[in-house]
Amino acid sequence: MASRKELSSVSSSGMASTGGTLDSPVKQVQIEGLVVMKIIKHYQEEGQGSEVVQGVLLGLVVDDRLEITNCFPFPQHTEDDADFDEVQYQMEMMRSLRHVNIDHLHVGWYQSTYYGSFVSRALLDSQFSYQHAIEESVVLIYDPIKTAQGSLSLKAYRLTPKLMEICKEKDFTPEGLKKASIGFENMFEEVPIVIKNSHLINVLMWELEDKSTVADKHELLNLSSSNHLEKSLQLLMDRVDDMSQEIVKYNTYSRNLSKQQQQKHQYLQRRQQENAQRQSRGEAPLPEEDMSKLFKPPQPPPRMDSLLIAGREQDHLHPGGK
Amino acid sequence: MSVYGPVVKIHPVVLASICDSYERRNEGASRVIGTLLGTVDKHSIEVTNCFSVPHNESEDEVAVDMEFAKNMYELHKRVSPTEVIIGWYATGFDITEHSVLIHEYYSREASNPIHLTVDTALQSGKMNIRAYLSAQMGVPGKTVGVMFTPLTVKYIYYDTERIGVDLLQRTRDAPSRSKGLTSDLSQVGGAAARVQDMLTTVLAYIDDVLSGKVAADNSVGRFLTDLVNKVPTIPPEDFENMLNSNINDLLMVTYLSNLTQAQIALHEKLVLLS
Numbered sequence: 001m002a003s004r005k006e007l008s009s010v011s012s013s014g015m016a017s018t019g020g021t022l023d024s025p026v027k028q029v030q031i032e033g034l035v036v037m038k039i040i041k042h043y044q045e046e047g048q049g050s051e052v053v054q055g056v057l058l059g060l061v062v063d064d065r066l067e068i069t070n071c072f073p074f075p076q077h078t079e080d081d082a083d084f085d086e087v088q089y090q091m092e093m094m095r096s097l098r099h100v101n102i103d104h105l106h107v108g109w110y111q112s113t114y115y116g117s118f119v120s121r122a123l124l125d126s127q128f129s130y131q132h133a134i135e136e137s138v139v140l141i142y143d144p145i146k147t148a149q150g151s152l153s154l155k156a157y158r159l160t161p162k163l164m165e166i167c168k169e170k171d172f173t174p175e176g177l178k179k180a181s182i183g184f185e186n187m188f189e190e191v192p193i194v195i196k197n198s199h200l201i202n203v204l205m206w207e208l209e210d211k212s213t214v215a216d217k218h219e220l221l222n223l224s225s226s227n228h229l230e231k232s233l234q235l236l237m238d239r240v241d242d243m244s245q246e247i248v249k250y251n252t253y254s255r256n257l258s259k260q261q262q263q264k265h266q267y268l269q270r271r272q273q274e275n276a277q278r279q280s281r282g283e284a285p286l287p288e289e290d291m292s293k294l295f296k297p298p299q300p301p302p303r304m305d306s307l308l309i310a311g312r313e314q315d316h317l318h319p320g321g322k
Numbered sequence: 323m324s325v326y327g328p329v330v331k332i333h334p335v336v337l338a339s340i341c342d343s344y345e346r347r348n349e350g351a352s353r354v355i356g357t358l359l360g361t362v363d364k365h366s367i368e369v370t371n372c373f374s375v376p377h378n379e380s381e382d383e384v385a386v387d388m389e390f391a392k393n394m395y396e397l398h399k400r401v402s403p404t405e406v407i408i409g410w411y412a413t414g415f416d417i418t419e420h421s422v423l424i425h426e427y428y429s430r431e432a433s434n435p436i437h438l439t440v441d442t443a444l445q446s447g448k449m450n451i452r453a454y455l456s457a458q459m460g461v462p463g464k465t466v467g468v469m470f471t472p473l474t475v476k477y478i479y480y481d482t483e484r485i486g487v488d489l490l491q492r493t494r495d496a497p498s499r500s501k502g503l504t505s506d507l508s509q510v511g512g513a514a515a516r517v518q519d520m521l522t523t524v525l526a527y528i529d530d531v532l533s534g535k536v537a538a539d540n541s542v543g544r545f546l547t548d549l550v551n552k553v554p555t556i557p558p559e560d561f562e563n564m565l566n567s568n569i570n571d572l573l574m575v576t577y578l579s580n581l582t583q584a585q586i587a588l589h590e591k592l593v594l595l596s
Binding site: 032033034037044046074075089092093099152203204207208209233236240243 | 477
C-alpha cells in the first residue's frame with residue numbers, strides 16, 4: 001500500500017504515489033514567489049464563501065522542469081453564461097499579458113481545496129483536457145486551512161499515463177479499469193515543487209523583513225487542533241458512507257448479472273428441450289431467438305466514481321493522522 | 323515625514339508584481355508604470371493588486387496605452403469586484419515631469435490617486451518604496467504647479483500571506499536561490515526552536531536588568547508581567563492528564579485512519595482480482 005509521503009527535499013527523483021521515479025516529462029515544478037503570493041491572495045479575498053477558487057498558471061518548460069512564472073485568477077461561476085465568458089476572459093487576459101512581456105504559455109491551472117479533498121470528476125476532466133493539449137501541465141492544489149496553521153501547503157499533481165489512457169477511451173467499466181490495473185493510488189502523481197526567486201525579489205524580501213513585525217506563526221505548536229481534526233473526520237465519514245453506497249450498487253449489479261446468467265441458461269435449456277421434443281414430433285425447430293434482445297445485460301456502474309471517492313478518502317486520511 | 327493624509331497599506335503581492343514587471347520591461351525602457359488597485363478607507367488606502375501598463379517615454383513626450391489600462395481593469399474587476407483604481411506606480415527614484423502628466427490621467431480615473439515609486443535600480447543601496455499624493459501649489463491664477471506630498475507606507479499581510487512571505491524569505495539564504503517546501507515535522511521543530519530562541523533572549527535581558535547592566539524599562543516590564551500571567555496556573559498532574567488524554571485521542575484517530583486506509587487498499591486489490 002503506497003502512502004503519499006510529504007515533500008521533504010529538492011531531489012529530482014519524483015515523489016510519485018508509486019514511490020518510484022516519475023516517468024513523465026516533468027520531474028520538477030519551479031514556482032516563482034510571485035505566483036505563490038497571488039494564489040494566496042486570490043483565495044483570501046474571493047474564496048471565503050464558495051468552495052473553490054481557480055485560476056490559470058503561465059510559464060514555460062525548461063528541460064524537465066516546469067517553470068511557473070505568473071498566474072491569473074478566474075472569476076467565479078456566478079452567471080449562467082459562464083462558459084463563453086471564460087474562454088473570452090482567458091483570451092483577453094493572455095493577449096494583454098503578452099503586451100507586457102509576461103509568458104503567455106498556458107502550463108496548468110490551480111485550485112483551492114477544502115480540508116484537503118480535491119479529487120472530483122470536474123478536476124479529472126479539466127486536468128485531462130489540459131494534459132491532453134499540453135503534455136506537461138500540472139494542477140496546483142492550494143490548501144488554505146493547512147497554510148493558516150503555519151506551513152504553506154501547495155502541491156502539484158498530474159494524471160498518470162494509465163489514467164490518461166482510460167480517460168481517452170472513456171471506458172469506465174470495471175473490466176476496463178481492471179485491464180489497466182488502476183487503483184486509487186495510481187490516479188495522480190505528485191511532482192516536487194521548488195520555489196525560486198529572482199535577485200530583485202530577494203532584495204524586496206530583505207526590505208520587507210526590515211520594516212515588518214515578527215510573524216505570529218505559532219499555530220503550528222497549538223495543541224488544541226481538535227476542531228480541524230473533527231472536520232477532517234467528519235468529511236472522512238461522509239466519504240465512507242458514499243463508498244459503501246457505491247459498493248452496494250456494485251453488489252446489486254453483480255447479483256443481477258449472475259441472476260441474469262442463470263435465467264439465460266434456463267431459457268436456453270428449455271429451448272433445447274423444446275427443440276428436441278419438436279424434432280421428435282417432426283416439426284420444425286423454433287428459431288433461436290436473439291439472446292441479447294431478451295435479456296438486456298444490466299449496466300455496469302461506472303467505477304470511476306468509486307475510484308474518486310477512494311481518492312478523496314485518502315486525502316482526508318493524510319492530513320488527519322498527525 | 324509628513325503624515326497628513328491617509329496611510330498607505332501595501333500588500334507584498336503588489337511589490338512582487340512591480341519587481342517582476344520591471345524585470346520584464348522592454349529593451350530601452352528605463353522604467354515601468356502601471357495601475358494600482360485596492361480599496362479606500364477613511365484614513366487608509368489599501369493596495370491589494372496591480373498590473374503594468376505599456377508606455378513609451380522619451381525626452382519630451384510620454385505615451386501611455388490607455389485602452390490597455392481600461393481593458394485590464396475591466397478584466398480584473400470581473401474577478402474581484404471590490405477593487406477600484408486608487409493610483410499608479412512607477413519604478414525609479416525620482417518624480418519626473420512625465421509623472422505629472424501620467425498623474426493627471428489617473429486623476430480622471432480615480433479621485434485623488436496616489437503615486438507609488440519603487441526604486442528598483444537601488445540607487446541609495448536600498449529599495450526605497452514611497453507613496454505620494456498630489457497637491458496643487460503655486461499662485462492661483464498665475465503659475466500653478468503640482469506638488470507631490472509623501473505619505474506613510476505600511477506593509478500589511480493576511481495571515482496566510484505572512485506564511486507565504488516567510489517561506490519566500492528562506493529562499494534568499496540558499497545559494498541557488500531556490501528551496502523546496504519543508505515537511506510538517508521540520509516546520510514544527512522550526513517553530514519550537516524559534517520560541518526557544520525568543521525565550522532565551524528574554525531571559526538574557528532579565529538577567530542583565532537584575533545584575534544592573536541594563537536599565538530597567540517599565541514598558542518591557544509590563545509586557546513581561548503580561549506574559550507570565552498568560553500562562554494559566556494548573557497543577558502539573560492535571561496538565562499531564564490533559565496532555566495524555568489529548569495524545570490518546572490523536573492516537574485513536576491515527577489508528578482508525580490506518581484501518582480505513584488498509585480497508586480501502588484491500589478493497590481495491592479485491593476488485594482488481596475479481
